[in-house]
Structures are given as C-alpha cells and as structure tokens.
Amino acid sequence: MEIMQVVGLAIVAAVLLVILRRQRPEMAVVLSLVVGLAIFFMVAQRLLAILEFLRELAARARVDSLYLNTILKIVGIAYIAEIGAQVCRDVEETSVAAKVELAGKVLILALAIPIVMAILEAILRVL
Amino acid sequence: MSLNVDLVFQIAIIGIVVSVLNIVLRQSHKEEWAQMLTIAGAVVVLSIVARMVLDLFQTVRTMFQLY
Numbered sequence: 001m002e003i004m005q006v007v008g009l010a011i012v013a014a015v016l017l018v019i020l021r022r023q024r025p026e027m028a029v030v031l032s033l034v035v036g037l038a039i040f041f042m043v044a045q046r047l048l049a050i051l052e053f054l055r056e057l058a059a060r061a062r063v064d065s066l067y068l069n070t071i072l073k074i075v076g077i078a079y080i081a082e083i084g085a086q087v088c089r090d091v092e093e094t095s096v097a098a099k100v101e102l103a104g105k106v107l108i109l110a111l112a113i114p115i116v117m118a119i120l121e122a123i124l125r126v127l
Numbered sequence: 128m129s130l131n132v133d134l135v136f137q138i139a140i141i142g143i144v145v146s147v148l149n150i151v152l153r154q155s156h157k158e159e160w161a162q163m164l165t166i167a168g169a170v171v172v173l174s175i176v177a178r179m180v181l182d183l184f185q186t187v188r189t190m191f192q193l194y
Binding site for chain 1: 131132134135136138139141142143145146149165168169172173175176179180182183184186187188190191192193
C-alpha cells in the first residue's frame with residue numbers, strides 16, 4: 001500500500017526536521033519542501049489516472065472540453081501557488097506568501113474569464 | 128519514487144554534517160569559515176531542490192495542461 005510508504009516517509013522526515021530545525025532552519029525549509037514533493041510524486045501516477053477518468057467522463061457527458069481544461073488548469077495553478085505560499089509561510093515570510101497567493105488568484109480569475117463570458121452570453125440569450 | 132526518498136535523506140545528512148562541522152569550526156575560532164560553510168551548504172541543498180521543483184513543474188504542467 002502506498003499510504004504506508006507516505007506515512008512512513010512523513011514520520012521519518014518529521015523526526016529529521018525536528019533535529020534539523022534547531023541547528024539549520026534554512027535546510028529544514030528545503031527538507032520539508034522536498035518531503036512534500038516526494039509525497040506528491042508518490043501519488044502522481046494515481047492522480048494522472050484520476051484525471052484521465054475525469055476527461056473520459058466529461059467526453060461521455062459531452063461537456064465542452066474548454067470547461068474541463070479550464071478547471072484543471074485552475075486546480076494546477078492553485079496547487080503550485082499553495083506550495084509556494086506554504087514554503088514562504090514556513091520561514092515566516094507571510095507578506096511574500098500573501099503576494100504569491102494574490103498572483104495565483106489573479107491568474108485563476110484571468111483563466112475564468114472565458115467561462116464567465118459564456119455564462120453571460122447564455123443568460124442574455126435566455127432573456 | 129525511491130530517488131525522491133533518497134533525496135530527503137541526502138538533504139537531512141547534508142544538514143546534520145554541516146551543523147557538526149559548523150560547531151567544530153566555531154570551537155576552533157574560525158567563525159568566518161563557519162559562515163562560508165553555512166552558505167555553501169544552503170547553496171548545495173538549494174541546487175538539489177531546484178531540480179526537483181523543476182520536475183514538479185513539468186509534471187503539473189503535463190497533468191493539468193498548463194502552458
């Protein structure tokens with residue numbers, strides 16, 4: 001089971017982090033980032049399968065691929081921005097973290113504009 | 128997968144070794160060398176993690192079709 005590997009890695013890394021954070025805080029940040037990435041890569045294969053399934057579902061339900069792709073892009077941007085903001089927050093740089101989150105929100109909003117326009121056009125057609 | 132787990136231990140070992148060497152250098156009154164060692168350790172670890180972050184960005188990019 002992959003969950004055992006993930007939990008084992010997380011516990012070992014947490015113990016190492018406790019030792020490292022007192023002596024070398026800058027390396028503790030990098031180590032926690034690497035642990036997060038390692039766990040992500042452990043489940044990446046499964047995540048790809050799930051996304052493939054979602055695409056298949058959308059194709060069967062005849063959902064416009066524009067909408068699904070936009071949603072997936074938004075999820076990707078949100079994930080990346082969250083990682084960056086967490087790393088900044090780990091070293092108590094909350095202002096930089098807030099800016100990263102702001103940038104993520106702006107980019108997500110920019111991606112959502114076509115969908116908002118589509119909804120507006122649909123409403124106008126009904127009225 | 129195991130490569131990433133290896134990287135975790137690699138970084139932890141680098142951190143512990145650097146802090147031990149730091150203590151030794153401080154005891155022998157070589158503060159400036161201890162500072163250099165701290166910076167060098169941070170650079171080495173950052174270069175390791177930069178490659179991994181690039182890997183993550185590529186994966187997320189293909190996964191969510193971000194261009």
